Amino acid sequence: xxxxxxxxxxxxxxxxxxxxxxxxxxxxxxxxxxxxxxxxxxxxxxxxxxxxxxxxxxxxxxxxxxxxxxxxxxxxxxxxxxxxxxxxxxxxxxxxxx
Numbered sequence: 001x002x003x004x005x006x007x008x009x010x011x012x013x014x015x016x017x018x019x020x021x022x023x024x025x026x027x028x029x030x031x032x033x034x035x036x037x038x039x040x041x042x043x044x045x046x047x048x049x050x051x052x053x054x055x056x057x058x059x060x061x062x063x064x065x066x067x068x069x070x071x072x073x074x075x076x077x078x079x080x081x082x083x084x085x086x087x088x089x090x091x092x093x094x095x096x097x098x
Contacts, residue, residue, distance in 0.1 A: 019027050
């Protein structure tokens, strides 16, 4: 997967050494680059969707059982319940006939 908007990891360790000596205490209170965006999509990037298209068929085949079993089972259960309720209603209506 493209990590276009990846975030930096939380850095642990001593304070910053690239700042002036008078500012080390102030910079020591700041958390080092947590959540800062380090890479973004370039306007000139040409192959943005290509890697997704290469892996798309394999993902569909791998995930198809989940996408078919749960919704298909729910639809089958709903349809069977409706047919059963309809049959019971028809039998009840038929039993009240003179």
